[in-house]
Amino acid sequence: xxxxxxxxxxxxxxxxxxxxxxxxxxxxxxxxxxxxxxxxxxxxxxxxxxxxxxxxxxxxxxxxxxxxxxxxxxxxxxxxxxxxxxxxxxxxxxxxxxxxxxxxxxxxxxxxxxxxxxxxxxxxxxxxxxxxxxxxxxxxxxxxxxxxxxxxxxxxxxxxxxxxxxxxxxxxxxxxxxxxxxxxxxxxxxxxxxxxxxxxxxxxxxxxxxxxxxxxxxxxxxxxxxxxxxxxxxxxxxxxxxxxxxxxxxxxxxxxxxxxxxxxxxxxxxxxxxxxxxxxxxxxxxxxxxxx
Amino acid sequence: xxxxxxxxxxxxxxxxxxxxxxxxxxxxxxxxxxxxxxxxxxxxxxxxxxxxxxxxxxxxxxxxxxxxxxxxxxxxxxxxxxxxxxxxxxxxxxxxxxxxxxxxxxxxxxxxxxxxxxxxxxxxxxxxxxxxxxxxxxxxxxxxxxxxxxxxxxxxxxxxxxxxxxxxxxxxxxxxxxxxxxxxxxxxxxxxxxxxxxxxxxxxxxxxxxxxxxxxxxxxxxxxxxxxxxxxxxxxxxxxxxxxxxxxxxxxxxxxxxxxxxxxxxxxxxxxxxxxxxxxxxxxxxxxxxxxxxxxxxxxxxxxxxxxxxxxxxxxxxxxxxxxxxxxxxxxxxxxxxxxxxxxxxxx
Numbered sequence: 001x002x003x004x005x006x007x008x009x010x011x012x013x014x015x016x017x018x019x020x021x022x023x024x025x026x027x028x029x030x031x032x033x034x035x036x037x038x039x040x041x042x043x044x045x046x047x048x049x050x051x052x053x054x055x056x057x058x059x060x061x062x063x064x065x066x067x068x069x070x071x072x073x074x075x076x077x078x079x080x081x082x083x084x085x086x087x088x089x090x091x092x093x094x095x096x097x098x099x100x101x102x103x104x105x106x107x108x109x110x111x112x113x114x115x116x117x118x119x120x121x122x123x124x125x126x127x128x129x130x131x132x133x134x135x136x137x138x139x140x141x142x143x144x145x146x147x148x149x150x151x152x153x154x155x156x157x158x159x160x161x162x163x164x165x166x167x168x169x170x171x172x173x174x175x176x177x178x179x180x181x182x183x184x185x186x187x188x189x190x191x192x193x194x195x196x197x198x199x200x201x202x203x204x205x206x207x208x209x210x211x212x213x214x215x216x217x218x219x220x221x222x223x224x225x226x227x228x229x230x231x232x233x234x235x236x237x238x239x240x241x242x243x244x245x246x247x248x249x250x251x252x253x254x255x256x257x258x259x260x261x262x263x264x265x266x267x268x269x270x271x272x273x274x275x276x277x278x279x280x281x282x283x284x285x286x287x288x289x290x291x292x
Numbered sequence: 293x294x295x296x297x298x299x300x301x302x303x304x305x306x307x308x309x310x311x312x313x314x315x316x317x318x319x320x321x322x323x324x325x326x327x328x329x330x331x332x333x334x335x336x337x338x339x340x341x342x343x344x345x346x347x348x349x350x351x352x353x354x355x356x357x358x359x360x361x362x363x364x365x366x367x368x369x370x371x372x373x374x375x376x377x378x379x380x381x382x383x384x385x386x387x388x389x390x391x392x393x394x395x396x397x398x399x400x401x402x403x404x405x406x407x408x409x410x411x412x413x414x415x416x417x418x419x420x421x422x423x424x425x426x427x428x429x430x431x432x433x434x435x436x437x438x439x440x441x442x443x444x445x446x447x448x449x450x451x452x453x454x455x456x457x458x459x460x461x462x463x464x465x466x467x468x469x470x471x472x473x474x475x476x477x478x479x480x481x482x483x484x485x486x487x488x489x490x491x492x493x494x495x496x497x498x499x500x501x502x503x504x505x506x507x508x509x510x511x512x513x514x515x516x517x518x519x520x521x522x523x524x525x526x527x528x529x530x531x532x533x534x535x536x537x538x539x540x541x542x543x544x545x546x547x548x549x550x551x552x553x554x555x556x557x558x559x560x561x562x563x564x565x566x567x568x569x570x571x572x573x574x575x576x577x578x579x580x581x582x583x584x585x586x587x588x589x590x591x592x593x594x595x596x597x598x599x600x601x602x603x604x605x606x607x608x609x610x611x612x613x614x615x616x617x618x619x620x621x622x623x624x625x626x627x628x629x630x631x632x633x634x635x636x637x638x639x640x
Contacts (some may be wrong), residue, residue, distance in 0.1 A: 025531060048460035049524065049594065049601065049613040079463050094461050126462035128617045134522065136616075172505035181522055188510075190522045190558060190600075191566075239330050244391055286511050 032065040040065075042086060047096040050136020066099035075269065076115050079124050093124070097132045101139040105197050108139055109151050116158050130169035133159060141185035141196040144176050149199045155178060336434055336448040338367045338478050341422065355455060355494045357478040358607040359425055360487045364403065365478060368420040369434050369446070380437050383421045388429040388477070388609050390580030390637065395478045397433070411448050426482045427586040428608045429625075432478060444579040456497040456610070459622040460615040467622050470610065479586035479607025485640050486587030488537035493530075493587075493604035493612045497621060502529040505517060510554050511543060526602050528554050529614035530589055533604060539640050544568045551588065557600045560591035561636050570638060578637035580626035584609065584625065588639040590634040 032040065040057030054062045066073060073096055080086040100111045112133060119129055126132075133155075135142045140168040146152045156177040175181050181206035185196045195204060310574035340351030340359035351359060359365060366384055384397040400423045455469045458464035468474070481487035500506060502525040510528060511517035520528065531554035534541050541555055546566040561567035563577045571577070578588060586607045594600025603613030603623070610621035611632075623632060 025589050036477055045629055045631070046461070047629070048470065048617075051594065051631055053631070058392065061624055081463060083461075083463060084465050084468070092463065124462070129462075131460070131461060131504060131616050132462065141522070168500065168505050171507065175507075184518075184520070184523070187518070187520055188525070188527070188553070188556070190556065 007070045027161070031068075032061040037062070037065045042241050044089070044091070045100055046092060046096060047191075050101070051096045052095050052098045063099045063102055066177060067103050067265055070096065071114060074118055075119070076113075079126075093126070093132065098136060101135055101137050102150065105142070105146075105199050108142065108197075109149075109155065109199070112155050114152075116155065116162065118164060120158070128166070128169075130159065130163045130166055130173075135196075138194075139197065140193070141181075144181040145185055145196045145204055146173050146199045146202050147176055147179045147182055149202055152199065293327050310372075315420050318399050324421070326444075332389045333369070335371060335447050336367065336432065338365060338432055338448055338476075340364075340478070343365050355497070356476070356607040358428060358487065358490055359478065359480045360484055361425060361427060361480060361482075362482075363425065364422050365400075365425050366420060366422045367400075367432060367434070369449070382437065383423070383431050383432070384435055385430040385478075388431070388625060389582075389586050390635075391626060392609075392628070393430065395578055406527060426586065427480045427482045427583075429479045429584050429586065429605075429607065430478055431475055441579070441634075444474050448476050448478075450474050451551070454610070454621065455494075455620060456620040457610075457622060460617045460620070467627070469624055469627055477608035481587040482583075482585050482639050485537065486585065487538050488587070489534055489589075489604055490587035490607065490612075492533045494606060496529070496533070496614075496619040497612065499619045502526070502619055504616045506636075524614075524616075526614045527553045527556050527560070529619060530560070530602050530604060531555065535590070539575075540573060541570065542568045542573055557591050557594070557602045560589055560638055561600070574640050575638045576640070578639045580635070580637055583637050583639055585639065588637050590635055591626055592635040594631065605637070 013081040036057060040054040043056030044052065044062070048051035053059050073091065077093055077096070078090070079093070080088065083090065083092060096173040099117070100108060103111055115132060119126075119132075130290045133143065143152055143156065149155070160173050160177070163173070163255055185204070198204060206260060307542050314493065338357050339353055340357050341347045341364040342351060342538040343362075343364055344615040351363065370380060383400045383402075385398045385400055385620060387395040390393065400421060402421050403424050422587050426639040435443055435540070436446065436617075450472050457467045457470040459467075481490055481491070496502070502508060503523060504524065506525070507519050507521040508520050508525055508528055509517050510531075512532075530540050531543075544553055552555035555565065555567060555570070559567050559570060560575075564571065575589065584605065586605050588605045589602060590611055592600050601613055601623070602612070604613050606621055609625035611623040611625075611628075612619065613623070615622070
């Protein structure tokens, strides 16, 4: 019985060790090395819709690496005409921008600022650099809905100067900067698409029913369209700002907090469990001894 | 004829400024029988013939050869080869499937609309062919077979780069399959209206009208249709193209925002459509293996927030679609990424 107890004790220690160490190892492995990242770049692909992937590495780690090193990646970026050749493939500016959409909103603004810095400093011979500022996934409609934020306004005004020779871009930028597109985030996206992310102090404008109300006021006989109450209410559409916006904390910190919180929770649960188990065992033993 | 000695064939492939890749071959039959020794530049060309009651006209082939099932395909070998006694020229085609592979090569049967029996009997001596076609996307080749069984294959190749074959990257990538010298195709639309859809879609190649930043009205015929700006417009491009030639697609009510929202990629992809039934408007769900034909609409479900794509199929298996900057045909069934899988095809 004693041997069995000690064996169980050892097994519990072993389990405890794995529970504590495995997430640590996992969190350490989550940081891709420079060599691994370079290899992942060779197998990377990106698409006009903003989707990207890598065939030689984990996409989440690849994204994390870009989000952690976006500044140095932007500063060292060099255009490569031979990206068709897998052996000579380098990281494209498009892919950096797509991955950077995973940054928290404030840091994404930092990213756009830096992107403007390098575009203003040098002509890279890009095909249409204004499209780099179009969020495709997590930051879809980001500039449109956050147009009132002073930093977003500054970015929009810098773009208007930089792309002065592109009338299509200028038209879109002016519409964005004047807030005309602030409620169009639900336009022509999949029904289940998430709402745009907002900066501190910015609330989403409700897009539903605006045009329909206008039509009904102009043509009383018009009965088309769904009932105005069919869509989500304004209250449902508003969402709090990203918690990370409250302070511009390093991305690695915000990403890595969860394993430690999990470990602490697990440890607490484990200690309580062991204490309860041992209390139960003692009671059993005492009962047996008393019984004898 | 039966005494002809085996011929020695020498083939060289050269680049020609006008024709791109040119196949030069030197044939030395038994010199005692035939002293003909020369280089013959062989170029395969193809053309669609529209045969009316009183006339035969050629289809516009500036952006590739595309026909309808009522048309005839005329394929030409650049030089006559009757001099090589006993040799025969066969024309073969093979159909592209949705997964980028091909059905096997099949020999094309000549059809003669002028009823010339003599020509029909001796058809394999002819170096050109006029033949009936069926819907699909096809590669074409001429196969010259000699008495000893040896043969040379002359593929139908692209004379020039196809238009708008670059993607939307800042340093754009080019789809090399669509460059001069690569294998070319001829396409046969399901019917006249699909042909018109293809014809309209390819007329936008290179256009920035449906770019991400561009402002576009969703429905030109509706006073209250909203103008969209700063959003993906591949579905609007397909909607406008289809509507402009009479292959109308329905609009629907989206979140109450727009009384005339164009159907989305999901509607093309799903069966039945997510918002509205496309079948009722004549857009039938196709089979990816057998319904690859120009003018059909191809939709990929995609992954991510705004991803997925909807395009019009080109005569060569490319996807003509509105990208972030231009309407382009960078994606091709033969070398596309898994990102565009799975996809579905709808046809009129």
